[in-house]
Amino acid sequence: MNPGSVPIALFWFLYMAGLGIIFPYLSLYFQENAGLTGIQLGLALAMHPLMGIVASPFWGQWADRSGRRRGALFFLASGSGLGYLLVPHASSFPLLLLCLAFLSTFAAPTMAVASSLSFAVLGKGGAAHFGRIRVWGTVGYLMMILAFPPLLGRMGADVSVAGSTYGLELIFPIAAILCLSAAFVLFWVPSAAAITVRAKREDLAALLKQSSYLRLLAIAFFAFGFLSGPIVLFPVFVAERGGSIETVSRLWIPMLLVEIPLIYFAGAGLNRIGARGLIAAGIACDGTRWLITALAPSLFWIFGVQLLHGAVVVGLIIGMQLYVEEVVPDRLRATGQTVLGTVMSVGAVLSHLWAGTVIEHMGANTPYLISGPISIVLGVYAWFFLRTRAGPTSPMSSTRIWDS
Structure with missing residues (x-):
């Protein structure tokens, strides 16, 4: 095993x-505890990808040009932790947006930089083993999904009652502690040539x-x-269908139970159908999931279709991260x-805005x-549109700046 693994x-x-205690409940907290309207909710949720448009390329270039990826x-992880501590103290909507902007400046690029560092730790030919590292993130996510409702119950909240959001503000300090802990773990990642290699100024243009x-x-923009x-x-959506905090938690369980083995064995999928096939299947599966969710007569059926989340x-x-590792030096x-x-963030900003507006004017079912x-069609198209290797006349293969 690689010593940095x-x-x-x-x-x-x-x-x-930390994400496992934030992501499933954040929109519910904003709507119920903070009292945001549908449009305000869309704006608040859009801050993460909006700041990612600016912050992600900055941090990526700084990491590559300086060689200080670790x-x-x-x-980024430390700044995320501090940002989570600020959000629940915002006393107005403009101040909430400022706090979310600060948080997102650090949180938005974190996963991408973490993926790049993971690939560097694994070294040459290690992409097929990326899933065995990344899967531990899903395990942590699942553990917090399972642990949070009982924690609220011990505080006196009735998490089984629809509309009850008592104690939901606890998601922020817990996420902050976890993010700060993750940051300090990085001191144990050993330095290596693949981690500290520096990019050249002209590499980005190529x-x-x-x-x-x-x-x-292009596919990432439309998918997100x-x-x-x-x-x-x-x-x-779940709350509008009569669900509670406990329901939201339970709906995530089948998503993550299937996701864990699929991520662990992602290398096998990479070897069989390639990164392009993984991407196409993921988009089509997500479209199928949301179409069935919209048409499902009850939460029981919605619960079952979330099994597709792992494939998504x-x-x-x-799949997209593996594709980048395949074609980028x-x-x-x-x-x-x-x-x-960054491109995912641009798509996500537009997605949050249109979905929030649609929910306010047409109901929670309509975005799905x-x-x-549309996503089912996009997934099929992605299979034919994406290329798995750089062509012989591409800048990657024909220009000396790509030589190591």
């Missing part, structure tokens, strides 16, 4: 445990001319443009992942009826 896996576990991830990479960015809003607003994560997230790992994250069919 254990600490980087522990980072994923702690950091994503240091960049330390600052990357943005690389056909295979540009095609991925249609799919980000529905997943972030899912707790609101492996395809839409892991080592010294641009962080830049390649963060520029992808819109995104489902």
Whole structure:
């Protein structure tokens, strides 16, 4: 086993445990505890990807140009922890947006930089083993999903009652502690040439001319443009269907139980159908999930269809990260992942805004009826549109700046 594998896996576990207590309940907290309207909710949720548009390429370029990828991830995780501490203290909507902007400046690029550092730790040919590191993040996420409702119950909250959000503000300090803990684990990641290699000034321009990479960015933009809003607003949808905090928690359990083995064995999928196949399948599965969710007569059926979530994560997230690792040189790992994250953020901003507006004027069911069919078509198209390798005349293969 690579000596850096254990600490980087522990980072994923702690950091994503923090996400596991934030992501499932954040939109519910904003709507019920903070009293935001549908449009305000869309704006608040859009701050994360909006700040990611600016912050992600900055941190990616700084990490690659300086060779301090581990240091960049330390600052990002620490800043995320401090940001979570600020959010519940916002006393007005403009102040809430400022707090979310601060948080998102650090949180938005973190996953991309963490992925690039993980690939560097694994070294040459290690992409097929990425899932075995990344899976620990999902384990941490699941553990917090399971632990939070009982914690609220011990505080006196009745988590089984629809509309009860007592104690939901606890998600922020717990997430902060986990993020700060993850940051300090990085001191145990050993330094290596693949981690400290530096990019050249002209590398970014060449990357943005690389056909295979540009095609991925186009697919990522449309995929996140249609799919980000529905997943972030899912707790609101569940609540409107009569669900409670406990229901939201339980709906995540089948998602994550299937996701864990799928991520762990993502390397097998990579070997069989390639990163392109993983991406296409992930988008189509997500579209299928939301279409069935919109048409389902009860929460029972919605519960069952969430089993597709594991395939979505492996395809839409892991697949795109593996695609970048496949077509981008080592010294641009962080830049390649963060520029992808920037394009995802642009799509997600638009997705949050249109989905929040649609919910306010047309009901919580409508975003899922819109995104489902479109995403199924997009997934099929992605299979034919994406290329798995750079062509012989691409900047990657024909220009000497790509030589290590």
